[in-house]
Amino acid sequence: MLNLILDIIGVASFAVSGAMVAIHRKADLFGVLFLALMTALGGGIIRDLLLGQTPPRMFTSYVYIAVAVASALAVFIAAKTKNDLYRRYENRLDRVDNFFDAIGLAAFTVSGAGIAVSTYGLGNPVLVVSMGMITGFGGGMLRDVLTNAMPMVLTKHVYAVASLAGALVYYWMLLLRLPALLCDLTAGVLVFVIRVLATRYHWNLPRVDV
Amino acid sequence: MLNLILDIIGVASFAVSGAMVAIHRKADLFGVLFLALMTALGGGIIRDLLLGQTPPRMFTSYVYIAVAVASALAVFIAAKTKNDLYRRYENRLDRVDNFFDAIGLAAFTVSGAGIAVSTYGLGNPVLVVSMGMITGFGGGMLRDVLTNAMPMVLTKHVYAVASLAGALVYYWMLLLRLPALLCDLTAGVLVFVIRVLATRYHWNLPRVDV
Amino acid sequence: MLNLILDIIGVASFAVSGAMVAIHRKADLFGVLFLALMTALGGGIIRDLLLGQTPPRMFTSYVYIAVAVASALAVFIAAKTKNDLYRRYENRLDRVDNFFDAIGLAAFTVSGAGIAVSTYGLGNPVLVVSMGMITGFGGGMLRDVLTNAMPMVLTKHVYAVASLAGALVYYWMLLLRLPALLCDLTAGVLVFVIRVLATRYHWNLPRVDV
Numbered sequence: 001m002l003n004l005i006l007d008i009i010g011v012a013s014f015a016v017s018g019a020m021v022a023i024h025r026k027a028d029l030f031g032v033l034f035l036a037l038m039t040a041l042g043g044g045i046i047r048d049l050l051l052g053q054t055p056p057r058m059f060t061s062y063v064y065i066a067v068a069v070a071s072a073l074a075v076f077i078a079a080k081t082k083n084d085l086y087r088r089y090e091n092r093l094d095r096v097d098n099f100f101d102a103i104g105l106a107a108f109t110v111s112g113a114g115i116a117v118s119t120y121g122l123g124n125p126v127l128v129v130s131m132g133m134i135t136g137f138g139g140g141m142l143r144d145v146l147t148n149a150m151p152m153v154l155t156k157h158v159y160a161v162a163s164l165a166g167a168l169v170y171y172w173m174l175l176l177r178l179p180a181l182l183c184d185l186t187a188g189v190l191v192f193v194i195r196v197l198a199t200r201y202h203w204n205l206p207r208v209d210v
Numbered sequence: 211m212l213n214l215i216l217d218i219i220g221v222a223s224f225a226v227s228g229a230m231v232a233i234h235r236k237a238d239l240f241g242v243l244f245l246a247l248m249t250a251l252g253g254g255i256i257r258d259l260l261l262g263q264t265p266p267r268m269f270t271s272y273v274y275i276a277v278a279v280a281s282a283l284a285v286f287i288a289a290k291t292k293n294d295l296y297r298r299y300e301n302r303l304d305r306v307d308n309f310f311d312a313i314g315l316a317a318f319t320v321s322g323a324g325i326a327v328s329t330y331g332l333g334n335p336v337l338v339v340s341m342g343m344i345t346g347f348g349g350g351m352l353r354d355v356l357t358n359a360m361p362m363v364l365t366k367h368v369y370a371v372a373s374l375a376g377a378l379v380y381y382w383m384l385l386l387r388l389p390a391l392l393c394d395l396t397a398g399v400l401v402f403v404i405r406v407l408a409t410r411y412h413w414n415l416p417r418v419d420v
Numbered sequence: 421m422l423n424l425i426l427d428i429i430g431v432a433s434f435a436v437s438g439a440m441v442a443i444h445r446k447a448d449l450f451g452v453l454f455l456a457l458m459t460a461l462g463g464g465i466i467r468d469l470l471l472g473q474t475p476p477r478m479f480t481s482y483v484y485i486a487v488a489v490a491s492a493l494a495v496f497i498a499a500k501t502k503n504d505l506y507r508r509y510e511n512r513l514d515r516v517d518n519f520f521d522a523i524g525l526a527a528f529t530v531s532g533a534g535i536a537v538s539t540y541g542l543g544n545p546v547l548v549v550s551m552g553m554i555t556g557f558g559g560g561m562l563r564d565v566l567t568n569a570m571p572m573v574l575t576k577h578v579y580a581v582a583s584l585a586g587a588l589v590y591y592w593m594l595l596l597r598l599p600a601l602l603c604d605l606t607a608g609v610l611v612f613v614i615r616v617l618a619t620r621y622h623w624n625l626p627r628v629d630v
Binding site: 233235236237238239240241242244255259262264265266269270271272275286289290355356357358 | 469470471472540544546547550561565568569570571578579580581624625626627628
């Protein structure tokens, strides 16, 4: 149930983010829906393939696809009609996109780690943390690759590090046998807060000058 | 048997299309063969992975690989020797590529949907339609990503919509218990005709001006 | 045991190659680690997915991830501190990258083919050779796609052909029931030597002038 809610939040957020990128890249209506679907469902599909759960749950339920399509359609209609809400945020597109991307990253990191735990238990922390991270930024990476952009995860301020921190804290809290809801919330909020602060204050990891 | 024939038509068409793109991008002989193979087999491989059928059937039979390599070699030799047939179509490269791409899309859409039905039955229309579409444009998407081009599916006139329409009609005809051959032919022709007409008459879906 | 050693050599070499490309593309510390991990583990992950072995072994052991992270960290620290060794090779970056890439290609080609044989036997040469090649250049292809570069495998001198030759020789030697160690070494050295000679003497396959 928790996983379902997290997945739906992640799907809606990433669908909005994917739709905005697609509109910005002059994709047509279908391109907008398609990129939104890939961004929203990509991470979960990659996770399910890696865990050997086929067909991926994203294909076995109408809910995810319906939520993604509805979210993307709402963005498309708002952009097409230039309604007040959209116009108000037009100049802050990047910030809005980052906001939804951070929510999606948080929800999917927790949901991905949770599904790995419910399938293979707590015996393999590498698997749990990897599945959290891959679910978290797999869809965004697909979105970037499909629009020929350098993946956000390679360049943005502490993007994957936020996901890594959340997944580690989640795993550690589960080991301590804390209640599932508390683990989900703490880890999710942690990912979101790190991402938002990193964007706001331009946190950077060290890099080599070339 | 029907699936086999459809797959072979799809493989040959996409191999030709992949080889032409590779030659255009100055790939060497191996690059031409490789991109042809990825374009021709990619959609089916992604479908089999998603359906949990491993190893993908593209690796368990010589037929697909042989057909793809032979088609790509024929294109390469025609281009290298600048033979009459090739010269005649050189200035219409884009149209020829679109033609083969449309045949491949049609054949693979029907074959992918058919394999989903034969594996999981008619209970999950989302899965059937998704598998048809992914098999249909998965290989072309790989081709575009590998050559750093914006995927055709995001930009071309009603590309994925053609595949979607064909897969939906196919599913609906199967529900009505119509003969398999009729379903295959109707859906395949539908995909092909929509794609060709969309290219010919520059059909476009709505888009947002940015 | 042999497969483990080959995998570790491949992981370390590709991690170095991936880290160097990432530094060159101005990725931050995490970007460097991430691209190194994708380059080092990508080929094996794709192979395991295609063979239906989930979760991929790269996630079930600390060894691979630890080796990849340590290799990438060493490159990052060397580059950041501009130490003597790094400075000495700075102007020959491309050559060093090619050297490690060739070792990784050789080790992974043999290991990938070996795992296919140990899973499905010698009955399907197409599968054995494909798995060798995909394991060999899958990670490098991911690295190139993620950094928006035309994949090396499509453009570099006889890159995939080296892998193909090694995998074929490996399969043929196994058929002759030669000792496993001899098969591994012969095929691996063959891949490495072909790649190095092809780079050194600018071997090219025929291509069409466009």
